[in-house]
Amino acid sequence: MICVEARGLRKTYGTTIAVDGVDLLVEEGRILGLIGPNGAGKTTALNAMLGLIPYQGELKVLGRDPWTERDRLVRDVAYIADVAVLPRWIRVSQVLDYVGGVHPRFDRAKAEGFLAKTDIKRTSRVRELSKGMVTQLHLALVMAVDAKLLVLDEPTIGLDILYRKRFYDSLLNDYFDHSRTIVVTTHQVEEIQDVLTDVMFIRRGRIVFDSNMEAFESRYVEVMVRPDHLAAARALSPIHERQVFGRSILLFDRVDRQQLASLGEVRTPSIADLFVAVMSDAAGSTRGDNA
């Protein structure tokens, strides 16, 4: 089943184009990472999917039009926006009561279970919690919703590394069950590399890279080239080149691994490596295309 389908999705604010003709297809059971610099349009695209903002183009989420059917759609979609949006006056016990009272798929016991692992008191107001605690509370609420689609916009902002690690572990072990779909945006690319099944780079409102992780791992190879092989390596049209400790590291797309192994140390690049390559490439240097 197709979970999210967008064709020519566009959103402008005045003269600023936030999302510029995005085509997107997310199938059920995938974990898609949407990665891009600040202001790339990630949040705008997600907000459109959640029916929070009007948009141009075609968009269907779980078979529904998010703009006209938001209230029915969000029964099956749980999401966290990129900034703390829990009302500051609300008490922890009140927000549990409220979500339990309006959300048909909310499992209060599950939320209480998540909260039991934190220091959050039931009687506290949100304004009395630290930034990390507010995020923990929101995550506990969202993960206790039996949703078909989970949308996380910078979910771990403000959390320490221990909690971030635990969050992604719990996301995979307790939450994800292959009938659910997750769309996540983050700056901390390294942390979600192992979690994702698909990755997309977005830049200035456009999707500039789109791949599933299996293809990613077979397609891209990074080689720390021995100095004497540098010319030979460059002849194979690397898509990116960087210097580390005086050694050149070249990134190749769809080049035979055996052939590259003779030039130097071969490894699979991280998403972050490829992100840097794709982004700096799109920024102007089109050396890869010319060579």
Add this chain to the structure above:
Amino acid sequence: MSTQSNDASTLTADRPAPDTSRETRPFFWSVRRELWENRSISVAPLVVTAVVLFASLISVMSLPLRLQRIDDPAKLDAAMVRPFAMAPAPIMLATFIIGVFFCIDTLYGERRDRSILFWKSMPVSDRTTVLSKASIPFVVLPVIAFVLSVVTQLTMLVVSVPFFLAGDLSLVTLWTELGFLQGLVIMIYGLAVHVLWYAPIYGWLMVVSAWARRAPLLWAVLPLLAISAAERIVFDSWHFMNMLHYRVGGALKEAFAFKPGADGNIDRLSQLEPANFLTRPGLWIGLLFAAAFLAIAVRLRRYREPI
């Protein structure tokens, strides 16, 4: 509440279709959350009631002394019931003011603190949200005003018994003059008139609250004054201003009959004029506007983003 919903979940769990889930009550919980957020809805009327009660009790205690100084028996009866009859007025006025400030802030505040993103992540439609907010001035506040007014009057009556007995005053006269049960009917009628007549004003405030990017109170008032001024300058007429004036002051005029030459008190059922009130075009046109304003507020809430 939670036990009820738990029962509902076990019931639905037995059904074959896996898609059915727990029963929810979005409207009920939306109203509750308004009461959580805006504690002034319940606390402020209570504070006003406490002050009124305190002042009224002092007045009741000294009432026998003051009444001794009045010679005219006709004035005596009026003076006897005045503290009782006056008590509800400040309480009701307080709830009206709270209603106005609630309406002007509610849809603006949720955008300003960005919590609208959280509320919109819940399966509660914009219509349910706006109607639950509208129920605060239309239902919740009038009920609070009524209950607190009745409680105040009853407390005053109970407290006044020993003082009346000690001052050798007739409790029977007090009771018949006050017309407590009549007073209840007048209060309910008055609150109903208030809600029906002023509904478009509350609706307008909610529209501005949903629309304005800043200073919603100014946006609610200044454009109306500007239109009046423009009309005055262009057409040299005051129709718009007169219309506003009628909307603000018309409820009393259309719904009640004032005794000629009296002090403006309403203490007789015969002064209520529901037939006249309900046949005023102004009432029905106002209600149409109120419905339109609420519909616009629903629409606006869908489009508006955090500020």
